[in-house]
Amino acid sequence: MRWFWPSGLTGRVALVLILALITVQLLSLPFYLRQQTSEATELYQHSTLQRINHIVKLFEQLNATQRRDLLPALNSPSLSMDAYYQLTQAESKATDEPSLAATLSTQLDRNVIVKHAKQDGSMLLDMFPSQQRIAIWVPLKDNSWLRFSTSSSLPSSGWIMHISAQIIMLCIAVIILAIVAARQLTRPIRTFAAAAERLGTDVNAEPIEEKGSTELRKATRAFNTMQQRLQSYVEDRTKMLAAISHDLRTSLTRLRLRTEFIEDEQQQRKAEHDLEDMEAMLASTLTFARDDAGQEKLVNLDLAKLIHTLCDDMEDLEKDVIYQGPEALTCLGRPTALKRAISNVIINAVNYGKKAKVTLSQDEENINIQVEDDGPGIPAEQIEKVFEPFVRLDQARNRSTGGTGLGLSITRSVIRSHGGDVTLKNHHKSGLVVTLALPKVS
Structure with missing residues (x-):
């Protein structure tokens, strides 16, 4: 189920809210359907009984010919009717719906017979019982009978579609509400995360x-x-x-x-x-x-041009420096601070080796500046120590080259203020490889 659980806090809060709200809706759905069914059935039966009552009173005043002429005009899909003068033995048997028969008998002040009408499609009737047709037999004063044919409740197909549409719309509203609420609830956390990241740089x-x-x-x-x-x-x-x-x-x-x-x-x-x-x-x-890097403003700068200029300056001083990389690469940074940091690494490379190779590249996450020299390198156990202020490794670095031992400390401070880091490793042949990684800003 790990694929079902979002990784972000917004997604998790939204999912919990959606599941909670939908669960509440599903639990309350039976009560809602029961209430809607009861109210709809009561309304439908009340209107049907009133209509039957009015028709019976009207037919009491008409003769046989007038009744036959009026029947087509009174028939409808929900309530159809026929006139009979005698009932068959099957039709005169006891009623199938005692409660409905009793209600009609009371309202019409006569004994009414209610029976289930025969229909095809038993599977449909099993699925939607309210589609079951019933026949209502009402006697008139001249000993003739009126047969009304209607359903026992509202037509289920339309009613179910109506209820289903309501539930679907409600679920969509719940999902939208949950997503909006989750974003509002997690916005302070996103704000704090952005502020903490900004404070780090x-x-x-x-x-x-x-x-x-x-x-x-x-x-x-x-x-x-x-x-x-x-x-x-x-x-x-x-x-x-x-x-x-x-x-x-x-x-x-x-x-x-x-x-x-x-x-x-x-x-x-x-x-x-x-x-x-x-x-x-x-x-x-x-x-x-x-720490001037913290005072300088962040701007969009061409990092490739900056590094190319530093390499050209070193070549003007007759230093063997090679640049490899794109002609243009834009990043967000502090120009003066980055120039000082990269310059420190290049100067170290040419001072402690015969030549330096500067490579600029980028991957999915970082912009990488790699500086290689062919000097003596640094013992593996001393690599982290050289980042400490005023630390100089006499065995690996010539004291006559000058410097105060702050170059790499300043470089790391500048790069970390940009959200990146500096790493050192010895080349597999000889020399040192310094990598300055700056985060890509989308």
Whole structure:
């Protein structure tokens, strides 16, 4: 039965509501049919009895010739009649419908005989008992008889079609109502899911509008409060690091001035080199903590053109970089942040290997940017560690290439802010393969 059970919450709620409402309808259907049948039968019998009563009173005042002339005009599909002067032995036997005979006898003030009329098609009669024809024998004052032929209730075929149409229309209305109700009930969950996904890629996203039921407004308020606290945390962290950076830059400036008074030129160059490293680390740290990717707006950009430009720039610097992929590929992203993230990976590839191969492709879910180098690679147990800030693997990377160990940390932060991720693996021959996966936005 797993195929019958929808995977989405909207489908499940709709199915439960539909089954519940239809079950209630089916349980109440016998009572409804019984009531409708009783009311319809009572109405039909009442009108038929009134008509018979009027015809009998009219025929009491007519002679035989007038009766024969009037019979064709009074016959109808629901009530036909004939005039007899004597009854056969079979027709004069006891009545088949005592209750109906008693009612007619009381209304007409005479003894009435009611018998089942002979008809063909017994299967149809078994299926629709109300199609059973009955004969009503009414005596007149001149000892003649009128025979009326009618059904015991309403004609079943039309009545059943009418009831069936009502039930079908009711079921359609129930299904539509259940689907609409299910969508309304699950809309808050879809809203929260979209807001949570948006928060994962943009901490400065607009808060959710507080509306709906009391519980929904309370949950929305809690979500907005959480988002506001995250924004405040990021902002406070950035301000703190900016203040620290300012104070450290002041100290570094003083140290740089003091290095001019070092008489040993070799020691002076070493000190200046250390100060330059410290200043570069400080700038990288501030950039990483500021997380500009979260401040930049999402726009439609040509990712293929951006990567092609980065590869051309590296070729202008006489670096061996090859691009493979489409000439145009549009995605939703933050241009400056993506440029920094992809550039970090390409620079690492050309710094730690002789060449880099950049491949852009897409599958059903992601847009993939793959950067391969022919360097020494990274030990498998150290692959996850290189994403930590300031981590450099001396055995795998040459210290003389420079850098602060923040490149891959920044790259992962940027790609994850777009809803994607970064993975590393060693090539089966040599070198490292870095894959940046960005989700496709339909």
